[in-house]
Amino acid sequence: MKASYKKHILNFKRPSGTSRGVLNTKETYFLILRTEEGFGVGECGLLRGLSVDDRPDYEEELAGVCENIELGVSEADLYEALEEFPSIQFGVETAFKSLHSKNPFELFPSEFTNGEASIPINGLVWMGDKVFMKQQISEKLKEGFTCIKMKIGAIGFKTEIELLKSIRTEFSASEVELRVDANGAFSPKEALEKLKVLSDLQLHSIEQPIKQGQWQEMARLCEETPLPIALDEELIGIFSEDEKNKLLETVKPQFIILKPSLVGGFRGSDTWINLAEKHNAGWWITSALESNVGLNAISQYTFTKNSKLPQGLGTGSLYTNNINSPLKVSNGTLDYKPSIEWEFQF
Secondary structure, three states, rough: EEEEEEEEEEEEEEEEEOOEEEEEEEEEEEEEEOOOOEEEEEEEEEOOOOOOOOOOOOOHHHHHHHHHHHOOOHHHHHHHHHOOOHHHHHHHHHHHHHHHOOOOOOOOOOOOOOOOOOOOEEEEEEOOHHHHHHHHHHHHHHHOOEEEEEEEEOOHHHHHHHHHHHHHHHEEEEEOEEEEEEOOOEEEEHHHHHHHHHHOOOOOEEEEEEOOOHHHHHHHHHHHHOOOEEHHHOOOOOOOHHHHHHHHHHHOOEEEOOOOOHHHHHHHHHHHHHHHOOOOOOEEOOOOOOOOOHHHHHHHHHHOOOOOOOOOOOOOEOOOOOOOOEEEEOOEEEEEEOOEEEOOOO
């Protein structure tokens, strides 16, 4: 077996604002396996500034993975050795699954990959000035989304409340579900008051109201909140099952959000899901700005989990130079159109 990796810089169609700054490009890596029978591909979706494996030795580690694969090291042993590199774990899992599939891009055959079923997703509203955010909200509603996720914490709380109120004056909670993502923007001191104000707008939930790592503060918030709290960044860098269990036992969140590239791929996500269900926490899955290669793997995996909640999988159209694929967003759902060919070159 031959193994190699290829770096790919994804270019955003328009700058995308987050609480960690504005993104214009995003680097990603494709892990490619070749045998005489065919090939397999997985994406190592590194997210600078957020991934726990955003380290200077990242490419060195990838090169070592390729060498070990060619030496015959098993996927299970590789996965275990890569604990501190969850995005490479995801790439390895996906590449091997791709290699062993009849179609390298059909990893989890289902009604979804047959084009017979869709995945409900949220429409994502990026940070920006009030005019830009309002424009995005209008676009998402016109496109048929019944669940909108708005990133907050950048343009002032009062302005963000006004934007959310403008949606609520037009659409009730039964017509449009609203989620907000604070990306840790609130201080522990002010968070509860802000959650009370937000809860008046009948929101579904808020992601990561305060910065991760403050377990006792987050536990207090989750106990007293009038608005369900979803942990997102909080899950990053928690490697052992004992530590994952301890986090959920301590904080008792209402939801957790899983990004396979950040939590160790399918195996890592499975562990979190099992523990969340044990602790009566809900969950949903989102992409972490991967190309369509990674998004495809995450979407197919997500469909097999039978979640009824809208998922965060609508990021495929963000880039000017994404990999053309059968994944299409229409009317607030993600669909797979088997008649459309993949255009992946390596």
